Amino acid sequence: MLPFLGAALAPLAYRVLGEQTAYFAALVAAACLALVASLFGTHGTVVVPWIPSYGVSLAFYVDGLALLIGTLASGVGVLVFTYSGGYMHGEPGQAKYYATLLAFMGSMLGVAFAADLIALFVFWELTSVSSFLLIGHYQDADASQYAARKSMLITVAGGLFMLVGFLLLHVVATSVPGVESAFRLAGEGSIIANAEPMVNALRAQGLFVPVLLLVGIGAATKSAQVPFHIWLPNAMEAPTPVSAFLHSATMVKAGVYLVGRFRPLLLTDEWTLVFGVLGLATMTVTAILAVAASDIKELLAYSTASHLGLIVAGYGMGKYLGAETGAFHILNHALFKAALFLVAGIVAHEAGTRAIDELGGLAEDLPITAGITVVAALGMAGLPPFNGFYSKEFLFHAVYETAAYAVAHGGSPLWWLLPAVAVFGSVFTFLYSIRFLMLFFGEKPDALGEVHAPPLAMTIPAAVLGVLALVVGLGGVTATFGVHLEPLEQFVGSVMESSLAHGGEGEHHAFEYYLPTKVTPWLIMSAVTIGVGAVAYPFYDRIRDAIRAVRGVDPLRPNWYYDGVTEGLDRSSAIDVIQTGNLRTYATALSLALAGLALGAYAAAGVTIPAITYAGLEPALVVVLFVAVVGAVAVAAAPSHISGVLTLSILGFMVAIFYILGSAPDLALTQLVIETLVLVIFLLVLDKLPAFYGTPDRLRAARDALVAGAVGLTVAVTVLLSTAQTPDDVIAQYFVANGGVPAEHGPIFYDAGGGGNIVNVILVDFRAFDTLGEISVVAMAALSVITLIAMRERGEIQ
Amino acid sequence: MTLDREPTVIARTVVRLVVPLILVTAIALLFQGHNLPGGGFIAGVLTVTAFALIYIIFGLDYLETELLDRNPGVRYETESGIVREYGLVFALGLAVAAGSGIAAMALGFPFLTQGVVFLKGLPIYHELEVASALAFDLGVYAVVVGALLTILAEVGAE
Numbered sequence: 001m002l003p004f005l006g007a008a009l010a011p012l013a014y015r016v017l018g019e020q021t022a023y024f025a026a027l028v029a030a031a032c033l034a035l036v037a038s039l040f041g042t043h044g045t046v047v048v049p050w051i052p053s054y055g056v057s058l059a060f061y062v063d064g065l066a067l068l069i070g071t072l073a074s075g076v077g078v079l080v081f082t083y084s085g086g087y088m089h090g091e092p093g094q095a096k097y098y099a100t101l102l103a104f105m106g107s108m109l110g111v112a113f114a115a116d117l118i119a120l121f122v123f124w125e126l127t128s129v130s131s132f133l134l135i136g137h138y139q140d141a142d143a144s145q146y147a148a149r150k151s152m153l154i155t156v157a158g159g160l161f162m163l164v165g166f167l168l169l170h171v172v173a174t175s176v177p178g179v180e181s182a183f184r185l186a187g188e189g190s191i192i193a194n195a196e197p198m199v200n201a202l203r204a205q206g207l208f209v210p211v212l213l214l215v216g217i218g219a220a221t222k223s224a225q226v227p228f229h230i231w232l233p234n235a236m237e238a239p240t241p242v243s244a245f246l247h248s249a250t251m252v253k254a255g256v257y258l259v260g261r262f263r264p265l266l267l268t269d270e271w272t273l274v275f276g277v278l279g280l281a282t283m284t285v286t287a288i289l290a291v292a293a294s295d296i297k298e299l300l301a302y303s304t305a306s307h308l309g310l311i312v313a314g315y316g317m318g319k320y321l322g323a324e325t326g327a328f329h330i331l332n333h334a335l336f337k338a339a340l341f342l343v344a345g346i347v348a349h350e351a352g353t354r355a356i357d358e359l360g361g362l363a364e365d366l367p368i369t370a371g372i373t374v375v376a377a378l379g380m381a382g383l384p385p386f387n388g389f390y391s392k393e394f395l396f397h398a399v400y401e402t403a404a405y406a407v408a409h410g411g412s413p414l415w416w417l418l419p420a421v422a423v424f425g426s427v428f429t430f431l432y433s434i435r436f437l438m439l440f441f442g443e444k445p446d447a448l449g450e451v452h453a454p455p456l457a458m459t460i461p462a463a464v465l466g467v468l469a470l471v472v473g474l475g476g477v478t479a480t481f482g483v484h485l486e487p488l489e490q491f492v493g494s495v496m497e498s499s500l501a502h503g504g505e506g507e508h509h510a511f512e513y514y515l516p517t518k519v520t521p522w523l524i525m526s527a528v529t530i531g532v533g534a535v536a537y538p539f540y541d542r543i544r545d546a547i548r549a550v551r552g553v554d555p556l557r558p559n560w561y562y563d564g565v566t567e568g569l570d571r572s573s574a575i576d577v578i579q580t581g582n583l584r585t586y587a588t589a590l591s592l593a594l595a596g597l598a599l600g601a602y603a604a605a606g607v608t609i610p611a612i613t614y615a616g617l618e619p620a621l622v623v624v625l626f627v628a629v630v631g632a633v634a635v636a637a638a639p640s641h642i643s644g645v646l647t648l649s650i651l652g653f654m655v656a657i658f659y660i661l662g663s664a665p666d667l668a669l670t671q672l673v674i675e676t677l678v679l680v681i682f683l684l685v686l687d688k689l690p691a692f693y694g695t696p697d698r699l700r701a702a703r704d705a706l707v708a709g710a711v712g713l714t715v716a717v718t719v720l721l722s723t724a725q726t727p728d729d730v731i732a733q734y735f736v737a738n739g740g741v742p743a744e745h746g747p748i749f750y751d752a753g754g755g756g757n758i759v760n761v762i763l764v765d766f767r768a769f770d771t772l773g774e775i776s777v778v779a780m781a782a783l784s785v786i787t788l789i790a791m792r793e794r795g796e797i798q
Numbered sequence: 799m800t801l802d803r804e805p806t807v808i809a810r811t812v813v814r815l816v817v818p819l820i821l822v823t824a825i826a827l828l829f830q831g832h833n834l835p836g837g838g839f840i841a842g843v844l845t846v847t848a849f850a851l852i853y854i855i856f857g858l859d860y861l862e863t864e865l866l867d868r869n870p871g872v873r874y875e876t877e878s879g880i881v882r883e884y885g886l887v888f889a890l891g892l893a894v895a896a897g898s899g900i901a902a903m904a905l906g907f908p909f910l911t912q913g914v915v916f917l918k919g920l921p922i923y924h925e926l927e928v929a930s931a932l933a934f935d936l937g938v939y940a941v942v943v944g945a946l947l948t949i950l951a952e953v954g955a956e
Contacts, residue, residue, distance in 0.1 A: 665835040669827075673843045677946075680850050684954065760837040764931040764938070765912040771934075772895055775941040779888045782945035786881065789952045 022085030022457075025098045029077035029105060036070040036109070045115055045186070061115030061186040064494030068327070069112035069250075069257050072334045076249040077105045079338070079461035084241045086457035087345055091239070097137060101242070104130035108250045112257065115186045117166040121159065124222075127251050128155040134246060135238040147234035150562065154231045158221025162258070165214030168207050169198075176201050185261070195265045212266055215258065216274055223255025224305040225312060226282040227558040232305050236297040240345030243297060248304050248337040253330060256308055259315045260326055260499040272318045272402065276418060279313025280399075282306065284425030290432040291540070292547040295354045296344045296439070299432055300337065303380065306429060307333045310395055313422070315499060317398035324511060325398050327495035329391035332472060336376040336388060339465035340436065343373050346454045346462065347439065356435070361444030365452075368459055370440040372466035379469050381433035382426060383530065387472040390513045396422060396522035423525050430533030435540060479514035489513070588707055595710040602717060609717065610724035621661055628654035645682045649675055666759040805855045813855045820848040828939055829932070838935035842942025849947055853954055884948040891940025898933040 039062050048058040081101070088094055107130060110123030129152075136148030169191060170183055176197045184190035191198055202208040219225070224232040235247050246252070259275060283306050290302035311333065314325025346369050347362065348354045363370035379386035382393075399418045406415040475488055493511035516523045536543065631650035638644035652675035659668035763771050824844040827836035852860060861880060899909045912931040 666837070666840070669835055670840045670843070673840060673847060677843060677847050677850065680847070680854070681950070681953075684854070757831060757833055757835060757837070759835075760831045760935075761931070763837060763839075764831075764934045765929075768899070768912065768931070768934055769909070771938060772899065775892065775895060775938050778945045779892055779941050782885075782888055782948040785949045785952050786885070 021094060021098050022081050022088065025102055026078050026081035026085075028102060029074050029081055032105065032109065033071070033074035033078055036067065036074050039067060039070075045184075050116075050119070056118045056183050057116055057181070058119050059115040059181075059184055060113040062113065063186070063498045064491070064496070065257065065260050065327070065498035066112045068330060068491070068495045069253060070109055072253065072330075073105055073108040073112060073250045076245060076334065076338050076465075079342075079464055080241045080245040083244070083342055083345070083458050083461040084239075086455040087241050087349060088239065089455075093137065093139075097134070097239070100130050100133045101245070104134065104246065104251070108254070111254050115184060115190065117170060117183045117185055120185065121163050121166060124162070124218075124254060125156060125159050127254060128152060128159060128222075131155070131235075131246050131251055134242045135235050137239055137242065138237070141237065143234075144237045147231070147237040151231040151235050153566075154221050154228055154562075158218045158228065161214045161221075162218025165211045165218065168211050168214070169202075172201050172205060172207060172211075173198065192261075192265050198265060199268070208266075208268075209270060212270060212274060215262055215266070216278065219255035219258040219312070220278060221255070222258070223252050223308045223312065224282075224286075225255070225278050225309060226285050226305075229282065229286055229302075229305040230559045230562060233293075233298050233301040236295075236301050240297070240341060240348060243301075244338045244341030244345065247301065248341050249334040252304060252308055253334065256311045256315070256326070256330060259312055260323075260330075263315050263323065263326075263499040267318050269318075272316050275312050275316030276399075276402070277316075279309045279311070279316050280418060280421045280425065282309030283313060284309075284421055284428070287425045287428035287432065288547055289551065291428050291435070292544050292551055293432070294356055296347065296356055296359070296436065297341075297354055299356065299436060300340055300344055303429065303432060304333075304337055306425065307337065307380075309425075310392070314391075314395050314398060317395075317402045321394050321398040321401070323496040323499040324492075325391055325394040326499060328394060328492050328511075328513065329388075330495075331492065332379065332387040332391050332469070335465055335469040335472065336379040336386075339372055339376040339462050339469060340380065342458070342462035342465065343369055343376070346458055349458070350452045350454050356439070358445060359439045360442050361440070363440040364444065366440070366454070368463065369454070372462050373437060373440055375466045375470045375473070377433045377437040379473060380436075381430045381530075381533075382526065383430075384515060384526075385473050385477045387469050387476075389473070389526070390476050392426065393516070393522060393526055394513075396525040397520075400522050400525070419525060423529055426529040427532050427536065430529055431537060431540060431543070434533070434537055476513050476515055480517065588703075591707050591711050595714040598714045598718060599710075602721070607721060609720055618661070621658065624654050624657050624661065628658070641686045642683070645679065645686060649679045652678075664759075666757065809855055813851050817848045817851055820844060820851075824848070828935065831935055832929050832931065838938030839942055842939045843946065845939075845943050846946040846950065850950060853950065881948055881951050884944045884951065886944070888941045888944025888948070891937045891942075891944055893937075894940060895934050895937025898930065898937065901933075902930075 045062075046060045050056050050058045081098075084097075084101075088097060091097075104127060107123045107126035111120060111127060114120040114123050132148050132152040135151055136144045138144045173183075173191050176194055181190065186192045199208065202211060221228045232247060232252070236243055238246070263271070286302045286305035286309065290299050290306060293299035293302055307329065311326050311329045314322055314329060316322065317325065344354070346366065347359065350366065351359060351362065353359065375386060379388035382388045396419065399422050403415040403418050407413060472488065489511050496511050628651050631647050631654060634647040635644050635651065638647055652671065656668045656671040656675065659665075659671060824841045827844060828838060828841035829836075831837035831841070849861075902912070903909050912929065912934065
């Protein structure tokens with residue numbers, strides 16, 4: 001994948017290009033966009049085997065929905081990288097910033113196109129991790145750290161729920177005849193292609209609702225649905241381009257994407273209930289919170305959660321227009337919200353503040369930005385003829401029809417709450433959208449200093465998004481007069497098809513949108529929204545204060561629970577007992593656990609200790625072992641550290657001689673050198689320690705003796721057991737047969753080791769992968785030493 | 799980690815003589831590892847032993863002042879100074895080891911497949927066996943040397 005390569009090259013590029021790295025990254029993103037664009041109109045699956053033994057593959061599937069998310073990720077990516085070139089001017093850590101942002105874009109493309117459950121999960125978590133790094137970009141700020149940790153905890157935990165759901169799906173899928181590959185999500189022979197038998201099998205095993213809820217939790221945490229919305233406002237600590245990219249156009253869309261992707265599989269009445277309620281609740285609650293916001297980015301964050309709620313609610317509606325709502329609003333929301341975030345970045349950058357109360361009358365100084373804001377904010381408000389109007393109209397239509405249908409079929413009148421809540425939530429959406437817009441009009445507060453014009457690199461991306469939003473909106477106007485925006489309608493239509501349940505739902509027709517030409521219940525709903533909103537706007541301040549008062553009540557705030565739990569864990573006394581900071585405690589716990597587990601396993605397996613035979617015990621061996629034992633006793637009795645270490649090395653050297661006698665020269669050589677080095681290091685460290693600590697008290701001595709005895713017993717039993725069992729030595733014979741130079745060989749061969757030293761051949765050839773792991777560990781140890789010592793010197797350990 | 803008192807002339811002279819010997823032995827062990835006792839790991843540890851001797855007898859800064867001919871950097875500073883070079887050594891080692899595996903992949907074999915080439919008609923040697931495993935072993939050697947020296951220098955600086 002191109003973006004990952006780009007990410008790897010970004011630090012290098014930064015050295016060469018400096019701040020121009022932004023444009024390098026934008027180029028990478030543009031290349032991705034071109035690649036994605038070249039896939040338009042195609043449809044199908046590409047499979048690369050990954051873990052064949054488990055049937056896991058790196059399968060990529062292309063359809064409308066995947067293309068939409070892919071286009072958003074790479075297209076908004078291009079704009080955001082360009083914008084970063086202006087915004088990040090003179091900021092620290094740019095190489096890291098661009099590398100992470102590119103890696104994020106790669107994972108997001110992966111999420112969009114992955115057709116394998118495991119691959120999807122991996123890319124999903126990669127977006128969480130890179131988002132963590134980006135939110136915490138300003139490493140030294142407490143708020144950044146808090147926000148990064150919070151988003152990581154919530155989204156990764158949600159991802160784990162999702163993984164459980166995936167695995168349940170996989171287990172069920174293995175028993176469904178039509179499913180050829182039980183990890184394959186979409187494409188031929190996949191889970192979704194066999195939706196009906198899958199649902200039947202899930203129901204038969206009573207797993208349908210658990211899977212639905214688990215996948216739902218994954219989507220809800222990622223897309224910041226109530227009550228998991230709390231991470232999104234904090235995530236605004238990230239640099240603004242990141243907020244625009246991750247937290248409006250892409251990462252939060254991953255959850256929505258998941259909902260859209262699973263919709264054909266899981267669409268049932270339960271689905272409508274879960275996602276309809278979840279979406280509408282989120283839409284309303286977060287819209288209300290957005291009104292209470294005091295910071296423009298906070299306002300946008302809550303509004304993002306609110307609009308994601310709208311999309312989820314749309315996908316939740318089964319009978320009518322559900323998929324249309326979701327698909328179209330994903331596009332619309334990405335266009336106007338990314339534009340608004342970029343505008344917020346411009347405002348914060350040029351006016352020097354993000355507080356809503358301190359801003360106003362910016363249109364004089366930022367005329368172009370004001371124009372973009374008019375288009376985007378009115379789209380967000382759902383005012384015709386701007387783009388948000390159409391998708392909101394779809395939602396009203398969908399919830400109205402769903403409710404009418406449910407009630408007509410004997411459902412409870414409570415279903416009418418759905419349209420009522422939708423209107424109620426939309427009123428608040430209208431309110432905060434207008435509030436955002438009014439930053440640019442009215443009186444300019446005196447406290448606001450001079451506002452500079454933003455650099456072109458910042459204006460252009462925002463303008464591009466604004467123009468696109470405008471075009472989508474005007475497309476609806478022209479469509480009213482019979483001129484349709486064909487490519488767009490076809491594209492959204494294909495996106496919609498990805499989420500349509502098999503067997504059709506309601507009336508199945510091609511996607512189109514236009515201004516309403518006759519009065520319908522849903523048009524009245526829109527009118528009510530706008531009317532009430534306009535009437536309520538003059539009382540904005542009072543509404544806001546009222547909401548803040550309610551918000552102040554602790555048990556109503558999900559944040560209160562989050563903080564309570566994390567702080568509770570942080571302070572709990574368990575940590576003091578377990579983490580004493582005393583090396584002795586850790587060593588005791590580790591050794592005892594090891595001994596206990598090993599001995600327990602032997603007991604559970606019911607092994608018998610074999611008789612000890614003394615055959616082949618040469619006199620020389622006896623002498624060596626005797627000296628070793630003497631050394632060991634001397635260590636225990638040593639009066640000081642120095643003599644203890646010296647006698648310990650007697651033991652070590654005896655072991656080396658033992659190896660020589662056992663004809664293992666390699667081992668002996670290694671043992672000798674290591675022994676020497678360890679001795680040297682020991683002596684160096686001991687130089688700084690007191691010569692002797694004094695006599696330990698009896699209790700401690702007894703405890704230590706117990707631990708030592710347990711470990712010794714475990715090792716002895718293990719050695720006895722493992723040497724007594726002599727298997728047929730298949731692998732050793734293989735190594736011996738293939739390790740050396742074959743009798744007949746050409747000048748080049750690669751099926752045998754070709755070495756005389758079989759130990760080394762095993763290390764570097766047959767078992768090279770293990771060795772690679774080991775040297776990685778060695779390198780990691782060195783890195784940890786550097787980090788530990790460097791961190792201590794910087795006084796970062798608390 | 800230098801000694802409190804000046805090391806004796808005997809110690810200095812012996813170390814001067816012994817260190818090159820150890821290094822040559824280490825390299826011999828590295829290259830003969832394929833057919834005779836030896837290998838990347840043991841050679842790496844042996845090399846570190848040689849450096850440890852230098853550190854103990856001549857002090858921590860000797861390498862930098864005498865061999866690299868520059869002023870030693872500020873202690874505890876990991877961004878510069880010799881620790882950074884040690885870091886480079888083990889990073890390079892990892893890259894070589896992993897790269898030797900990827901090279902096999904590029905030729906169409908599974909990751910880390912090793913091959914052997916016999917070169918004939920060379921002067922002196924007549925026939926020389928070159929194993930691709932040697933590249934991997936070099937990586938192991940570099941990682942061990944770099945990592946252990948990093949630890950030694952960091953801990954020793956305490």
